[in-house]
Amino acid sequence: MRMVNTVIGEAPVSIGDGNYSSKYPKRTDFLEAGVPFISANNLDNGVVISEGMRFISEQQHSTLKKGHLEKNDVLVVTRGNGIGNVARVDEKWQGANINAQLVLLRADDIKISKKYLFLYTRSKYFFDLVKLFSSGTAQPQLPIGALKKIPVSYPENIDDQLKIVRIVSAYDDLIENNKRRIELLEDSARQLYKEWFMRFRFPGHEHVKIIDGVPEGWESCPASDALHINPRVSVEKGKEIVCVPMASLSESQMTVDKSAFEQRTNHTSVKFMRGDTLFARITPCLENGKTAFVYFLEEGEIACGSTEFVVLRGKKVSNQFTYLLAREESFRGNAIKSMIGSSGRQRVQPSCFDKYIVPIAPDYIQEQFDSMVSSAFEQIAVLAKQNEQLARARDLLLPKLMGGEIAV
Template sequence: MPICVPDLPTQRRIAGILSAYDDLIENNLRRIRILEEMAQSLYREWFVHFRFPGHECVPLVDSPLGPIPEGWEVKSLADLCESVDYGYTASASSEQIGPKFLRITDIVPENLDWAAVPYCEIEEKKLAKFSLKGGDIVVARTGATTGYAKRLNKRHPEAVFASYLVRLRIDPAFSNRHVGTLVESDDYKAFIRTNLSGSAQPQANAKVITSLKLAVPPEGVARAFDRLVEPLFDQKEQLNDRIRNLRQTRDLLLPKLLSRTT
C-alpha cells in the first residue's frame, strides 16, 4: 500500500514531540509503582511483621497462624466479606451500549486503564446486582492469571464485572484498603497458585479465593492504616487519569503532525 513518508528530519521532529509525551507517561508510571511499593511495604510492616504503631506495648499470643498481637483475630477472607459474587455473562463491545464491562484482561496489567475497557448491554434490573463501587475487589478465577486482583478506589465509570471474575465486597466493619492491599500482593497470588484446580485450565472458585486466613487487627489499627494509605491510593488514581489524558492527546496529535508534512 503506498504511503506518504516525510523526510528524515521531519520524522525526527515528530518523534521528538511524541517522545516528550512518552517520557511523561513513563514518569507517571514510575511514580505509581513507587506508591504501590509504599503501600505494600506499609502492609507488610504492620500486618506481617506486626510492627504497627504501639506494637511494643502489645504482647504476642499463640494462634493458628503462629504468634499474633493480643487483641487481633484470625479470620478468613470470607469472614470479612459482606458479599462474594460471580460476574455477569455478556459479549463485550467497543460501542458505548451500556456500562463498562470489566474483564480479566483489564485487571492483569499493573494499572487499570478504563479507556481500554469495553462496554456491554445489561438489563436495568440486573445492573444493581453486577455494578461495581468504590472499595470492591475483583479477582480472576480462571486461566493462567487466576488470583490476579484489583481494588477499585473512588474514581471510575459505571461498570459491571464479567463472569470470570469474583467480586469481594468487604463488610464496612473491616478495612477494604487493608484487604485490597493483601489481595493485590504476590503473597496472595502464590496462595491461589497452590490451591488451583484443573490442569488444562487452572481455576479457583469463590470458596478457594476467600479461604485465605489472615490476622485481623482491632478497628483502631485498621483505621490508622486507612489514613496512611488513602492518600497513596488517591494519588495513584490521579496519576492514572493523567496517563490516560496524555495517551489520548498523543494519539490525537500523531495524525495531525503527519498531515502537516503532506
C-alpha cells in the same frame, strides 16, 4: 513538509516472520537458557520482557534462517488475542528469534527512521488498522499480505520524522514518569501493609504480646468472614454500563487499561462498584498477578466485567486493606492451590477463602493504617487520570503530525 503516503509493503521497510515450517521448535526443544525465542507473551507496553521467556540451543538457532532480530526492529503480534501489540527490540534481544505469532518490521533508517516506524506502530491509529485488516474472531490473525496493505504516511525528510518523534516522545516521557510515581506509591502502600499486618510492626508493637500468632487484642478470621466475596450488586436491566475485560487488568499494579473497556446493555453476572478489588480466578491470569482496585468508577456507579473475576470488598477491613491483601503472594498462593479443571482452564474454588486466615487489628489501628495508605491510593487515581488525558492528547495529535496537517 512533503509527505509520502503509501502502504507498509511498498515503504522502505523489510518484513520478516517466525514461520519456520518443519524446523519450528517443538515443546521438547525449549531450554532453561540459550538463544531467546520471543513470543507474543513477551511483549509488554512497547518493550520485550524476560518474564516467561523460552530459549533454544545455538545449534537450532543456526538452522532457523528467518526471524533473527536486530536492534531497533519492531515486533508486531499478528496472531491471537494480543494482535496489534508491538515492541521495539533493544540491544539485549539482538540475535534472538521470534515465534509464529510475531512479525518483525525493519526500517532502512535512510528514507524512514527506525524511531519513526516504532512511533507509528505504537499509535492507536495503527492498532485500529491492524484490527480492521485482520480476520477471524476466535483466533484473529493478520497475514503478512494484509499487513503489507496497511497505510503508512511519513515526511519525506527524515529530520522532520525525528522532529515528530521528539514532539510525541515528550508526551510519552510524562506518561512514563507518572507510571514510575504510581509504582513507587503502590510499593510504599504494600510495604506498609507487610510491616503492620504480616510482621506486626505497627506503632506501639513493642508493648503488645503475641497470643496465638497475632498481637493481643487482634483477632484471626477466614478471608470469607473478613471480606465480602462476590457481593450481590443489582443494576437496571438494559441500562448501558461499563464492562471491564480481563485484558484491562495489570499484573503488577492496581491501575487498569481503559482503552479495552466497552459500554454494554447485556450485562455479565460479575458486577462491582468503586472501592472493590478485582481478582483473576483462572489460569494463567491468576498466577500472573492480574488484580485491580476499582478507582475508575464514580461513587454509586456500577460496572460489569469478565466472568473470570472474583470481586472482593472489605467487611471487617477497609477496601484499601482488601486490595493490598489480594496482592500478597500468600493470598494468591492459597487461591492457586485450590484450582481445579482441565489443563489451561483451571479456576479458583470459592472454598479457598475459608482457608486463608486474615489478622484483624483493632479499629484504631485500622483507621490509622487507612489514613496513611488512602493518600497513596488517591494520588495513584489522579496520576492514572493524568495519563489517560496525556494519551488521549497524544493520540489525537499523532495522526495530524504524521498526516502533515500540523507543521513541525
